[in-house]
Amino acid sequence: MEILIKNGRVIDPKNNINEKLDIVIKDGIISRIGKNLKEEGRNIINADKMIATPGFIDIHVHLREPGFEYKETIETGTMAAAAGGFTTVACMPNTKPVVHSKEIVKYIKEKSKRTGYVNVLIIGSITKGLEGKSISDINEMVEEGIVAISDDGKTPMDNEIMIKAFKEAKKYNIPLISHCEEHNLSNGGSINLGRASERTGIKGIPSAAEYLIVKRDIELCEATLSKLHVAHVSTKESVELIRRGKLKGLNLTCEVAPHHFILTDDIISLKDTYTKVNPPLRTSKDVEAIIEGIFDGTIDIIATDHAPHDEDSKKVEYSRAAFGISGLETAFSLSYTELVLNRNLPIDRLVEMLTVKPAEIIGIDKGSIEIGESADITIVDLNREYTIDSRQFYSKGKNTPFNGRKVKGKVIYTIVGGKVIYEKGEIRCL
Ligand SMILES: NC(=O)N[C@@H](CC(=O)O)C(=O)O
Ligand SMILES: [Zn+2]
């Protein structure tokens, strides 16, 4: 049966489209785009007063499988993705075992095929066991289809290892995604070093813990002529370093997570460990620099860094709590409300940061609405206001500092390969 998406405003930044159009899906593929297309014999999705965009792509999620199924599984994580409008996610390798060999890549691929609701791409680790000592089996993981390498959660501190890793990434034309943290500086800290750490007595992490490694990795990217993608930028110095690196014409991109352009460390209190995230929430100066970076294109994309945790890992003393925010189900509404409504970012730019730009970074042929392409489409009601309620999350991780926040812009349909996976709050069974 063909599907007709009727009367939506189609926003497809790759093709410079922003107008009211109908879309026909046949056998999972986009078969027609045009005005006033015939209804007969087609399943109608009424997208009147809504936008239809390419399915969102999140290149930074933690699905926790294998090994931490009590925090999230591929099944629950991809349900959360669908509820957030994401049709493709790339999962980070800090699982148990770590994704450092072809066996684990195969395991995740197979499990995703069986239990995943959206497309799951895989990021392999840079070093075995994320230990920063010896390089993973990158060659064989590339053969199994990994889209990037990263030791996310940690930074390999040894330059020799990093140079080898950059050269490997270059050989296979994949980006190295850097979690930038100088561990000797972050050293047991839980929040940003500054007013909040003084106020609360919680041990601080200086901005330099991030930007020293951003600086190092940009220099290594330049020296090895490879692709660097900086994960979860949180400081104004990092934004400036990346801006300058890009001016030099380096193969350099970066992402920001919604919590880093919306929240500051002012909201931190000893009892609310849902505000604990790595890198930590910073100051309003950092937030303003990140916003500037989003406007001038220094910051390429939004990625959620979806980091779900079980309650036992969060309901402990602040310094002992796990770092991370469950982000897939709130990312669009938060970003739309903050960037488009509060700060006047053009909606096309927001959609671009969630679709074609992430696709380009990991080199996949997705992120647009084109005839002949797989029908990954997200339909959003921009006028729908609601209050974030983590009890309604499909994710196992209820850890969000945004609970109770009023936002605007709700995902109504998520279509993956022509199948309606999510519709008006409900996930459709596989
Ligand atoms: N961001 C986080 O606070 N936590 C991530 C690790 C990471 O992204 O660095 C996690 O795996 O829980
Ligand atoms: Zn990280």
Ligand SMILES: [Zn+2]
């Ligand atoms: Zn992460």
